[in-house]
Amino acid sequence: MRRNREEVVEHLIDVVVGVMDGSIETPREVARHYIGLFPEYLWENPDILRELPHLPRAIKDWSRRALLPVIDNDDTIDSVVQKNCHNHVVVGLHGYMELGTHFGPLYERILDRYGVGFCPLEYPSLRPIKKCAAYIGREINKLLDRTDVDITIVGHSLGCLVALGAYYSDRIKDRNRVNALVLLGGPHSGTYQAVHGFGKSMEELRRGSDLLQDWMAKYPTLSDGHKLWIVYSPQDSLVAPEDCYLPVRDAHYLSLNEMGVSGHTSHLGFLYRREIVHAVGNLVRSGELIVPDDMPLPVGRVRPLVMRTLRHPSYTNGVSKRELVANLFGINL
Numbered sequence: 141m142r143r144n145r146e147e148v149v150e151h152l153i154d155v156v157v158g159v160m161d162g163s164i165e166t167p168r169e170v171a172r173h174y175i176g177l178f179p180e181y182l183w184e185n186p187d188i189l190r191e192l193p194h195l196p197r198a199i200k201d202w203s204r205r206a207l208l209p210v211i212d213n214d215d216t217i218d219s220v221v222q223k224n225c226h227n228h229v230v231v232g233l234h235g236y237m238e239l240g241t242h243f244g245p246l247y248e249r250i251l252d253r254y255g256v257g258f259c260p261l262e263y264p265s266l267r268p269i270k271k272c273a274a275y276i277g278r279e280i281n282k283l284l285d286r287t288d289v290d291i292t293i294v295g296h297s298l299g300c301l302v303a304l305g306a307y308y309s310d311r312i313k314d315r316n317r318v319n320a321l322v323l324l325g326g327p328h329s330g331t332y333q334a335v336h337g338f339g340k341s342m343e344e345l346r347r348g349s350d351l352l353q354d355w356m357a358k359y360p361t362l363s364d365g366h367k368l369w370i371v372y373s374p375q376d377s378l379v380a381p382e383d384c385y386l387p388v389r390d391a392h393y394l395s396l397n398e399m400g401v402s403g404h405t406s407h408l409g410f411l412y413r414r415e416i417v418h419a420v421g422n423l424v425r426s427g428e429l430i431v432p433d434d435m436p437l438p439v440g441r442v443r444p445l446v447m448r449t450l451r452h453p454s455y456t457n458g459v460s461k462r463e464l465v466a467n468l469f470g471i472n473l
Contacts, residue, residue, distance in 0.1 A: 213261050213279050216240065221286045226257035228319070228424050229289045231280060235297030235325075236265050236337065247294075247417050254421030259283060259291075265298055266339030269351060270309075272302045277311020284314055292320045292424055296410055297379065298341060300326025304355075308362060315364070322369045322420055322429065324410045327379045328386050329356065365390035369429045371399065371416075378407040392429065400431035 220229060230251055232243050240260030248258040261279050263272045280291070295303035300323035306312055307321060327334070330347035337345070344351040368391040372384040385393060397403045401415040410416065415431045422432040 211262050211264055216259055217283050220257050220259045227289055229257040229259050229291050231291050231293045232260035233295040233299030233303050235299050243411055246414055250414060250417040251421050254425055256421055256424050265341055268340045269301050269344050270305060273305025274311055276302055277306040281313050284317055290317045290319050294322045294420060296324045320367050320369060324371050325376055325379045325407050327383050329383050331379050331383050333378050359387045362388045373405045374403045375405060376407045399429060
């Protein structure tokens, strides 16, 4: 039986709150609850099951997003400025309903071995994409104003369009200091999966939206194509390889296989493949987005993201977790 939108939202709220409370913990439990959201959708799109291994971690981030109505990157930028030990910084732009910490410690630890800093910026990903791009442009300008570093922008999913919007709409004051834009699994021509999302940004990612039509007309005329590195995964079940393609002159269009990374990588998996981070480090070092032959071996163990406890009543200011999560999706309980 096909669920209506209200039933799906109610179920989604239950899943997110369950993860927050700790009553839903294991990947098996998350998968079982998630499959309950769109049973007929999963039946028609079995490839989506590839995303399930990374779903528990992603849902934890989505749960945190419900408790962060205000976005503030000042501490992140301050940290990069205070270290003052790198000549180049990679700016990470997360995707839909993610956080800067969704990149985890992986990027910072690996890029540091290449002498490269990491600055994951956050933006309100439910809002219109142009507004997100304008905001990110201002945040990047803060970083450039306070340092002498050049930057490489790495966008994931929705973050790719935000990166393009910030760069090509002249939101970044000194584009000469942007050496490259690495776009991982970006829905540059939209995605059929956007119909299942919430918020203005997802409306704009639906095929044929006004925003995407404007971009499709602009793509062939864009300059600096040599700075664009468009990366797709053959196993991406949310953004198809053809949706990643950018018809920009001199742009680089690569599959993960061509980079030396396993093509068996899901959409969320882009964030957790250490080989991709090494390829970004190699791009800064040698100008090629490819896993280097001398890839440094991991030192120690990269700990998974640990979500802050949400049980303390002062943390939610007396508002129930169901209300907080419902507010995220604009639903009145």
